[in-house]
Amino acid sequence: MKLIYLYVEEYKVLKKRDITLCSHFQVTRNKLNFNIARSKIRDDFFTKGLDIVALFGQNGSGKSTAIELITNILSGNFPDFCEFFAFYEENGVIYYYSNSIDGYNVTSVGLKIIPVFTYDLKMERQNVIYFSHQVEPLSNKVIFKNSDFFTYKDCSNQAKLSRLKNKNFSNEQIRLCFRLLEKYRLGNYGISSVPMIGASYPVQEVMWYLKKISGYLFQIPKDLDVFVEKYFELEESLYNVINSYRHQIYNLAENRAVISSNNLNEIFSSKLFRLISRDMINRSNRYLDLLLMLDLFLDISRVLYEEYEKGLSSAYDDFIDNSSSYLSCHVELLGSYFLLISKGSRIVDVYTLKELIKNKKLRFYLSDLDKSADAYDIYQISSFIQNTFKNNDEGVFDIDSYESFEYVNEFISRDLRIFKNFELKWNGISSGQYSLLTMYSRLFEHCQNGDDLIIFIDEGESNLHPEWQRIYIKELISFFSNVKDPTQNLQVVITSHSPFVLSDLPSESVNILDERCVGRSFFGANIFEIYNKGFLLGKMRISP
Structure with missing residues (x-):
């Protein structure tokens, strides 16, 4: 009733x-x-x-x-x-x-x-x-x-x-x-019929990586300054970076391509990092692949810097053998970095990054990548994101089902440290x-x-x-x-x-x-x- x-x-x-x-x-x-x-x-x-x-x-x-x-x-x-x-x-x-x-x-x-x-x-x-x-x-x-x-x-x-x-x-x-x-x-x-989106704020993400990498690579010891300046290829690479953005940053025209900590930190302002970040995003085939490559590059830069800072011969010898010095590794990595951020250069993924790294010890550090159990999952999630990725300030991609939400959320929840500003949110709700x-x-x-x-x-x-x-x-x-x-x-x-x-x-x-x-x-x-x-x-x- x-x-x-x-x-x-x-x-x-x-x-x-x-x-x-x-x-x-x-x-x-x-x-x-x-x-x-x-x-x-x-x-x-x-x-x-x-x-x-x-x-x-x-x-x-x-x-x-x-x-x-x-x-x-x-x-x-x-x-x-x-x-x-x-x-x-x-x-x-x-x-x-x-x-x-x-x-x-x-x-x-x-x-x-x-x-x-x-x-x-x-x-x-x-x-x-x-x-x-x-x-x-x-x-x-x-x-x-x-x-x-x-x-x-x-x-x-x-x-x-x-x-x-x-x-x-x-x-x-x-x-x-x-x-x-x-x-x-x-x-x-x-x-919306697509109720949820992922947003990673690409420029902020890439800028974070570039600043972190630069923070390690631009720490050039004073007793090595004179030695480093002999590497004319480095200065030429740095000049190419500066020259690419002179018309967008007025003060950049006054900077010289000199390899020193003070000069590099003066040249690479937040405005330049922002311009480089936008350019790298536009040149990348897959946004997530770009972040993965930068994440790996950051790991190498960090390990190299930390090994030098320790100053322990045992740790130093573990990383640098008789045929390779800390300086050669540093110069090799700095040259690869300038090449990556040069306007018009090819953006590589984590696998072809090894082609830019000629130093045997640095290449050895990358050798475990091919054995990673996450490699297939990373490829799949990269394809998923790129399928609807919008290269705008938010860097959004569609989450159109609960299964997609679970898939992305599980990946983000892992300890992969890829995204720094990522969020899943309702689509304009x-x-x-x-x-x-x-x-x-x-x-x-x-x-x-x-x-x-x-x-x-x-x-x-x-x-x-x-x-x-x-x-x-x-x-x-x-x-x-x-x-x-x-x-x-x-x-x-x-x-x-x-x-x-x-x-x-x-x-x-x-x-x-x-x-x-x-x-x-x-x-x-x-x-x-x-x-x-x-x-x-x-x-x-x-x-x-």
């Missing part, structure tokens, strides 16, 4: 209150005389198997209290000292029940009405879903106990609060969002859009088993732009119509204090918990008319 009407004498802030829970029937009450008849609303007004009613009122008017009371009654756990009268419906037959109310009278127009008893109600199957965006840390949570005939699923943000930092929970919420968008698109709310995505995905999860449901949505539009509030009812209807099973019955009860929502519901679906507006119809009214009629607004005199 479906609860379709409730009258409560007194429960917390609710006093002598009528609550309509079905738009297909209309109850009129004169004191304790109840008359029930069919309304003018067709059974498929919203869609077959779907009915929507609303509780409207300002904060404190009793909307949440009404949900609490209705849920208690559905669970069979009637509140102490609460007098109420209720109508139920099943297969066109009306059942009525009174809890501690005497002297009532029931009539109907063309309907069969039968009294029902407490035991009968407690044997009726009821499935309740509750959702709300609101989080109130000091609120007292009402506990509804599940039983053989009553299930209560709280998918509100308040209920999930303690689990928000749990990684498994977060991934499950992401999975629900992707599952929803596979079935139902939220295009009217501006949510605002806080309002994300609140909708959260609400719809959680409701979608609970609609999938085909059970008949009573769904409470407490101020689901509260985080939305007015234009999205205006289409809120339309989108609810579209959503439930698309995700529900054809044989499933959904009784949706929403709360709101938005006039945009009120104007989209017929009066048969509306409960206004504010005496100033009871008896008025706002269906189809424009917003000016609603406010002009004083909906939830008090009058205020403005002094001149």
